[in-house]
Amino acid sequence: MTDPRPVRVGLQLQPQHTDYADIRRTVAAAEEAGVDVVFNWDHFFPLYGEPDGRHFECWTMLGAWAEATSRVEIGALVTCNSYRNPELLADMARTVDHISDGRLILGIGAGWFERDYDEYGYEFGTAGDRLRDLAAALPRIRARWAKLNPAPTRDIPVLVGGGGEKKTLRYTAEHATIWHGFGDVATVAHKCGVLDAHCRDIGRDPAEIERSVAVEHGPDELGPALYDAGVRLFTVGQDGQGGYDLSRLKDWLAWRDERNG
Template sequence: MRFGFWTKNSQSYEDILECCAHAEATGWDGLWFADHFMPNEENVDQPIQEAWSILAALAAAVPRVRLGPLVAGNTYRNPALTAKIAATIDHISGGRVVLGIGAGWQENEHEAYGFDFGSLRSRMDRFDEAVEIISSLLGSHRTDFAGDYYAIAEAPLDPKPVQEPISLLIGGGGRRRTLRTTARWATEWNYWGMPDDIAELCEVLDGHCEDIGRDPAEISRSACALLFISEDSASLDRFRGRDMGRATIVGTPAEVSDVVEQYREVGVDELIIPDFTFGPMDAKKHSMDLFINEVAPNFR
């Protein structure tokens, strides 16, 4: 199994670089960054860093690890621009980029910045066209496409990524559309979920693969979950059983290892841990180290 580190986008670049460099030096396998321009909450007067810019800087500053957006919102950029950005950063990194992409969901930033939000159906239709264009640009000499949302003519993309092909990750759990698009185009799939959630959606993804004649094993699977970890079990009691609004792992290293084993059993290839619950830098590094030193070795 791989273990990815996802650092929050509301920090200064100096703090982002410090914790990401620490992740690389201590044995984490990947760095991930959310693609948003403002918080999804009432108080929007908070700093938010732009994802691809940060990833370009990390590609130059932090060696070895894979890195990518989790995930880039399709509605924020023309797909040709997304492909060009990813290919460029792949060269900066020496071939370590994962092009993570999703249909887009955060309505308040669409309204604030004038991005067309539309209906869920229109966003998914746009997303299908965009993924097809990106895949063609990254792998073909020239790309022609005429759809309802995008049209490009004899479009090149040079230089091509260092990777052949670059890894394309699709994020989301929509059973009918997102997972069908994943089955057709992606090399990786990601979802926020506990092991039972992942197992259920993997069955749906495998079914879509079967429908189009693709081997499901060609698509690696990753999961995200918040983490509260401590050697002091009593200090974790206030977090146990609380509804955090998303998948959450709470426990000592041994207890966390039991949950990670469940992820492995349902076919998860990479567990991605956000630092959103880790607190200031010293506490963050302590939680990171506790996980990577006491939990991760059991699965490598």
């Protein structure tokens, strides 16, 4: 698949091991630097480092970011489908869409972090259970958007995160406008091919789905090969422990600008 979209760069501010004031300052600095999207994540405890370290909730933070920013798109990478009723999540997303004047991306996945489930009283079940719940939720979210008054300001982009080839990528083909994955270049290229095949199976143009990956190294090492694999949204992850460092993000922004001409 040849994607005519320009390159975009995202920043995932992992809301752990820091104070909210530092998160707020970094969101502002990232927007000033020219980033396209700022993401957080949807967990209740740190994923690494001190397991009971400082941590903040996802969607209340997105509402604050909607007011604190004016240009960047915002979203979770990704919302756990298990934590909120699909209709409630649709309404929350519609509200943040309005607060931000149409800058929300609804990132969503099936969920995996068992401690969140156990300590907050959700049924963890099996991976199959969680995937079935995600499959049921995606059309319910869109159906609720069609009923809300006022309606969303735009067709809210839906980002599905995950690499399962039989189910997650199929749901992505059916419902998403962005796919987010992980892995080396060969893995990402393979997953993109699987997603293309699912799109063809249901009669959808694969070019309608933007391909997004998390990048842990600089653009000279990864950028051209991932671009050739079909990736157009490159997201740098930043942990708050010790303060957020935007130097690698700025390298990706410079590469984006050079690539886009």
